[in-house]
Amino acid sequence: MSLGSLPNVFDPAFASDPDSLTKLAHYPSRPPQVGGEQGVGSHKDSGVLTHLLLESASRGLQVQGLDGQWIDAPPVDGAFVVNIGEVLEVATDGYLRATPHRVLTPAGASPRTSIPFFFGPTLQARVPRLRLPVGLRAETHGISHDESNQLHSTYGDNMWKAKMRAHPEAFARWHTDTPRPAATTTHLRN
Ligand SMILES: O=C(O)CCC(=O)C(=O)O
Ligand SMILES: [Fe+2]
Numbered sequence: 001m002s003l004g005s006l007p008n009v010f011d012p013a014f015a016s017d018p019d020s021l022t023k024l025a026h027y028p029s030r031p032p033q034v035g036g037e038q039g040v041g042s043h044k045d046s047g048v049l050t051h052l053l054l055e056s057a058s059r060g061l062q063v064q065g066l067d068g069q070w071i072d073a074p075p076v077d078g079a080f081v082v083n084i085g086e087v088l089e090v091a092t093d094g095y096l097r098a099t100p101h102r103v104l105t106p107a108g109a110s111p112r113t114s115i116p117f118f119f120g121p122t123l124q125a126r127v128p129r130l131r132l133p134v135g136l137r138a139e140t141h142g143i144s145h146d147e148s149n150q151l152h153s154t155y156g157d158n159m160w161k162a163k164m165r166a167h168p169e170a171f172a173r174w175h176t177d178t179p180r181p182a183a184t185t186t187h188l189r190n
């Protein structure tokens with residue numbers, strides 16, 4: 001996992017007060033006649049790694065391939081779904097890419113419960129950017145660049161950005177005085 005760096009390269013970022021979170025997510029059933037959309041829109045997780053526990057009959061999770069196509073990701077018995085988060089994409093210079101994913105709950109869908117575990121470092125920690133060995137560097141396209149989604153190597157900044165985007169009304173109401181991610185944060189480019 002350290003991709004040519006020392007095996008403990010990430011340890012300091014997780015050493016004190018790592019900000020991991022386990023969430024219990026419930027998606028109610030949808031009678032066939034109820035329109036609209038429900039679920040989770042397309043996004044990438046903002047942290048390092050997510051371990052997602054799904055019920056064995058769970059449906060609706062999709063991941064996006066490099067060609068833009070959405071692919072069903074049904075559960076595998078006895079296994080977690082593992083999502084690469086944006087901070088890990090930054091740390092590996094895009095060798096590991098944050099996986100866009102979404103949850104669909106079409107009309108008629110059964111209720112769904114999932115348990116994601118977001119494995120995150122200390123909020124203030126700047127996660128080190130690895131120096132990839134030449135062979136691996138040849139296989140990476142670098143960090144994805146999107147003006148509307150800046151990536152930050154400090155986990156707290158990256159997570160805050162994602163929260164602001166996911167909950168604009170709450171931020172407009174309760175966080176009018178909240179600064180955006182620190183000005184010192186690097187805006188990473190390819
Ligand atoms: O419920 C799921 O299967 C995925 C949820 C998710 O992507 C998230 O909470 O970030
Ligand atoms: Fe997610």
